[in-house]
Amino acid sequence: MADEVMSDQEAYFLERIDRGDRIEAEDWMPEEYRNQLVRLIAMHAVSEIMGALPEKEWVPRAPTLYRRLAITAKVQDEVGHGQLLIRVAEDLMRPWGKNREDIMSDLFSGRLKYHNVFHMATPTWADAGIIGWLVDGAAVITQGMSLTCSYAPYARALQRIVEEEGFHIQHGESICMALAEGTPMQRAMLQDALNRWWPALLMFFGPPEKSQLSTNQLRNIRWRIRSKTNEELRQRFFTKYVHRIWSLGLTIPDPTLRQDPETKEWTYQQPDWNEFRAIVNNQGPRSVARLGLRSTTYAEGEWVRAMISRSSMAV
């Protein structure tokens, strides 16, 4: 009997998905749908939270008053995106009796991964520019796809996020443009940063799919959690950015990169996917340092969170 009820619900759930309806937090959903969403959204949330740190290194060192204001606003927005996403993830985890404290401890223990790009070093001001222009550019491509996600709270959060990313990208473009138009020292700084970030940018979209999609991917497409493959997204990134990068007289560190004039398909040098796996497993250049920074400050702030948590002591 219980099984029949379940399958009824499941059929109705799929029917709603097929109609293009969206699912809300309190609606019935298959446990595996919830699992997939938590995995995706918690990872996205901690990527925003950890993603604030590479640029944060340049917030107090921004060269001019104007850049200082803008980059503070930009990184503040990233933290705000972390807030939106961690709230969405928390609501999904509520039936499991879990909340953001569990997400953060999974991050610190290494169980929960964050995006490869935020494990990278940011040794110069130009890195802050490249992150705004190209990393956020890449992020908007994946997030734009997810706006059609069947889970409504996530889609609504992404809608807010993508809106703000418009400013982030232009802020990054503006930094990079000033460097490109600047002195030889500034141009060299920008070219160095691009060389450093190029493989990480390709990795951002994940490994290219084999000829057949994994069951996981197929299911996520079936549930309208995602609609494009890694490779489709990476191709969009090339189409959108390669000519712009070239127009600033920058060299992309891949002599094989070219677009087929007929198919419009880009061919490129694959990044080292073993390195990618090592990076997301917290063996990237700055993984340990940044997790250390975040977990130490988080632990030191615990008395503050205890103070405002729901308890008899809260004011």
Next chain:
Amino acid sequence: MAHLDFDVYEVFAQPDSMSPHVHVFNVLASSPDMALALAEENFFRRESYTNLWVVRRDHIHQLGFKDRDGFQKTVKSYRTTDDYKYLRDKWRYYREHPMRPGGGEASERVDD
């Protein structure tokens, strides 16, 4: 006649699943269920909605009288795209006059 008192429920409606719930008005009701039923007939005889929320008014907290007036913010154009409109012309220019790898302008056009 006995003096009767009622709970006020504030009504919020969401036009479609991507939009926020927007405050509509309020109703007097004895329970959330009744508030939902009454809201539907009182405010949506013509318009449609995807979802409704009702919230008992004493569960809503708002800014104090002075605070609403006092916290005026300065303009922060640096955090909007308005400040970066100049980039569009620059991109167009460099598409037609790409920089040379060493800096400065090249003569050749970059294909687009």
Next chain:
Amino acid sequence: MNGWTTEEVKESPEILEMLADLLFQLADDDFVLGYRDQEWLGLAPHIEEDVAFGSIAQEQIGHATFYYHLLESLGVGRADDLASLRPGEQRRNAVLLEQPNGENGDFLNQPHFDWAWTIVRHYLYDVWDIARLNLLKESRFVPLAEAAEKILGEKRYHRAHQELWIRTMAKHDTLSRQKLQKALGEAFGWVGDLVSFGRFQGRLEEHGVITSVEPAVRRYWVEVQDFLRSEGLIVPEVSSVMNGRLGEHTDALGEALARLSEVYRLDPSASW
């Protein structure tokens, strides 16, 4: 007294000198505390608070930017140069504001930031800055009087924010109250020069650039003491180690200046 425009001030070296000194106090206060606030970004104890405090950081820098541009319009120098290149002995900020956010206070190397200290220091500053801006609303220097009203709106929000956290810490439990009391002790050890106006104070008052300083200082201490006592806190003795208004500063300022100007100093004539 008739109001002064920027052009009028530029014509008199004597007036310009004292006015610039005051503007540097205002600018440097907001700037160095804004820098300390920026160091917290991404690391605050609660994510919602991280975003909220990020606005305070920006507004601090925004107010400093306004004052540095005002100095630029008076022909004192380029705003970015004034913010980034002036050495410590030329800085006029109160020494309380340059202190790090906690032990090992550098945001790049395993900082141990202290939330109670951060809030208490900011509170003492915000209440004073509101008092100071209220005096400046009446200033004879018109651009400053006009700006004071706008800036006050944001400062009132900052004060309300710090008061809320102080109330929360004071009421929660012994641990948070101890942290708060300790932070107060430390902050009061630095606070002396905050409520002063440097070597031109007498002349600034004489010329009506800023008036009624003494009663404002008295009201400041009454407000602070009343608030702290109402939260059951012990108000420590005020002391003054150095006078930042005269260019006396701790090593913490030098370290902060070196960091914050790192990129700009690569080439101050470049466009960034």
